[in-house]
Amino acid sequence: MMNVKDRIDELAAQLKQYNYEYYTQDNPSVTDQEYDALMNELIQLETLYPDLKRADSPTMRIGDTVLDAFDKVTHDIPMMSLSNAFNKEDLRDFDKRIKKAVGEQQYTAEVKIDGLAGALHYNNGTFELAATRGNGTVGEDVTHNVKTIRSIPLTIDYQEPLEVRGEIFMSKRSFEQANKRRTEAGNAPFMNPRNAASGSIRQLDSKIAAKRQLDMFIYSVMEPERHGLTSHYEALQFAKELGFHINPLTERFNTIEEVITFVEDMTEKRDTLSYDIDGIVIKVDDISRYDEIGVTAKSPKWAIAFKFPAEEVLTQ
Numbered sequence: 653m654m655n656v657k658d659r660i661d662e663l664a665a666q667l668k669q670y671n672y673e674y675y676t677q678d679n680p681s682v683t684d685q686e687y688d689a690l691m692n693e694l695i696q697l698e699t700l701y702p703d704l705k706r707a708d709s710p711t712m713r714i715g716d717t718v719l720d721a722f723d724k725v726t727h728d729i730p731m732m733s734l735s736n737a738f739n740k741e742d743l744r745d746f747d748k749r750i751k752k753a754v755g756e757q758q759y760t761a762e763v764k765i766d767g768l769a770g771a772l773h774y775n776n777g778t779f780e781l782a783a784t785r786g787n788g789t790v791g792e793d794v795t796h797n798v799k800t801i802r803s804i805p806l807t808i809d810y811q812e813p814l815e816v817r818g819e820i821f822m823s824k825r826s827f828e829q830a831n832k833r834r835t836e837a838g839n840a841p842f843m844n845p846r847n848a849a850s851g852s853i854r855q856l857d858s859k860i861a862a863k864r865q866l867d868m869f870i871y872s873v874m875e876p877e878r879h880g881l882t883s884h885y886e887a888l889q890f891a892k893e894l895g896f897h898i899n900p901l902t903e904r905f906n907t908i909e910e911v912i913t914f915v916e917d918m919t920e921k922r923d924t925l926s927y928d929i930d931g932i933v934i935k936v937d938d939i940s941r942y943d944e945i946g947v948t949a950k951s952p953k954w955a956i957a958f959k960f961p962a963e964e965v966l967t968q
């Protein structure tokens with residue numbers, strides 16, 4: 653008969669794979685019932701044999717930490733914001749500035765997720781720390797809550813120190829479910845998925861964050877050259893291969909006119925997505941030109957956010 657440790661390892665490996673299929677690839681190979689049965693077996697074994705619980709156990713997704721307060725985290729590289737474009741002319745002006753600085757460039761265009769920024773740190777293949785943006789220089793340690801986000805790998809097959817950043821968000825479906833539960837319990841509903849996501853990530857009790865079913869798309873690999881990366885698009889592919897959730901609506905274009913067509917397509921598609929977006933982020937693809945292009949006090953000059961017109965709120 654298999655010993656307990658081997659069974660725990662086997663369950664952890666199976667759950668990790670099923671979790672990845674379901675939450676990152678959106679392509680499950682087992683039913684929810686099969687998944688829950690394996691998870692329950694693992695919880696039972698870990699309760700009986702706490703010494704055998706793995707540091708990367710899938711049971712951590714359920715939330716098992718209650719903090720007294722958040723620790724502060726100083727970002728090695730400040731978390732900047734983006735300057736905005738509101739129309740095609742602003743995008744063409746951006747293109748002109750880029751051409752003037754470094755000549756013709758390819759661009760990566762991706763959806764701008766309406767959530768909150770997060771930074772994830774890995775060391776020796778293990779997820780160690782997650783921080784919020786805070787004021788851009790100092791954020792808060794929200795590792796306990798971020799561990800409950802199922803599309804974030806707790807271990808990766810890459811031993812070098814790695815920092816990735818992205819947007820933590822709540823899907824429209826999870827938002828509706830959370831608000832249904834809140835109203836039934838007599839609590840005021842969340843205003844929108846962004847408020848719900850940021851309120852959930854600021855919980856001291858990770859069981860609460862776990863119930864809120866947050867998700868995260870990774871949009872940056874920090875210090876890409878340390879990982880042999882010179883293209884932003886390829887940096888996203890690199891992150892994807894490591895098991896991170898990358899937004900599939902990401903494309904690389906040769907001209908700003910192609911980018912503008914993408915922006916128009918997405919403006920139409922916007923309401924059909926299962927999560928809120930508030931614009932499109934356009935980045936110069938060639939990372940090796942970033943230093944030359946430079947930054948302003950608040951934002952890099954190699955990227956711009958096209959903002960959709962604010963949705964009008966209709967009142968009766």
Ligand code: IVH
Binds near residue numbers: 770
């Ligand atoms: S790139 C230097 N890409 O939008 C900043 N940001 O002000 C690099 N956001 O708070 C950010 N989706 O959290 C980037 N695909 C995306 C994004 C994205 C959402 C957020 C970001 C930041 C804000 C920009």
